[in-house]
Amino acid sequence: MTEILDLSHVRLGDRPLVVCDVDDVVLHFAAPFQDFLRGEGHELLPRSFRLTGNIVSTETQIALEPTEVRRLIEAFFEAQENWQIPTDLVVQTLETLSKDADVVFLTAMPPRYREHRRRLLDRIGLTFPMIASEEPKGPIMQRLHAGRPLPTVFIDDMAHNLHSVREHLAECLLLHMMPDSPLHLLAPKPAEGIARATDWAHAAELIRGHIRREAA
Numbered sequence: 001m002t003e004i005l006d007l008s009h010v011r012l013g014d015r016p017l018v019v020c021d022v023d024d025v026v027l028h029f030a031a032p033f034q035d036f037l038r039g040e041g042h043e044l045l046p047r048s049f050r051l052t053g054n055i056v057s058t059e060t061q062i063a064l065e066p067t068e069v070r071r072l073i074e075a076f077f078e079a080q081e082n083w084q085i086p087t088d089l090v091v092q093t094l095e096t097l098s099k100d101a102d103v104v105f106l107t108a109m110p111p112r113y114r115e116h117r118r119r120l121l122d123r124i125g126l127t128f129p130m131i132a133s134e135e136p137k138g139p140i141m142q143r144l145h146a147g148r149p150l151p152t153v154f155i156d157d158m159a160h161n162l163h164s165v166r167e168h169l170a171e172c173l174l175l176h177m178m179p180d181s182p183l184h185l186l187a188p189k190p191a192e193g194i195a196r197a198t199d200w201a202h203a204a205e206l207i208r209g210h211i212r213r214e215a216a
């Protein structure tokens with residue numbers, strides 16, 4: 001049986017809710033992960049939007065086995081505090097938004113690296129509540145928001161997460177934000193009607209517009 005995800009540490013006020021993915025939205029992932037791989041004697045070839053099959057030994061160019069890929073991803077999450085840095089303007093933007101909205105991080109990382117990520121986010125000054133879960137994001141957003149008559153926003157670099165939230169929270173503003181990494185350029189595109197925020201300044205503008213419209 002899967003346990004019911006504990007959301008009790010997330011206390012929401014009577015105000016808009018802004019939920020952000022972490023990897024490649026709040027913290028860089030694609031670029032530092034590739035640096036990490038190089039240090040291990042491997043490289044990521046952007047042949048398709050997946051890690052398995054595209055991480056090869058630098059020396060032999062032979063693709064690593066799926067179990068080895070998994071091990072490297074976990075080793076990276078274990079060492080994330082030495083590798084991952086915040087994306088441009090994220091700290092100031094979320095700090096400003098948090099004056100009028102609750103900010104929550106929803107990260108699809110294995111939950112056992114929660115403490116590593118928490119420490120890293122705290123060190124950067126991003127002390128907002130965080131949920132680490134590999135479950136689909138739509139149902140989690142739905143539980144969090146619980147039908148309150150307040151604006152919601154969800155930001156992610158992955159189309160499938162944006163689509164999951166759209167299925168469960170029709171009125172939520174969905175923002176697609178991603179780095180222009182060779183890997184991301186191969187990623188499935190979000191469906192029509194999902195806006196792309198080019199950076200955090202643009203995201204803040206779109207979020208403020210949504211909150212204003214909902215309040216009108």
Ligand SMILES: [Mg+2]
Pocket residue numbers: 021022023024025156157158
């Ligand atoms: Mg992400």
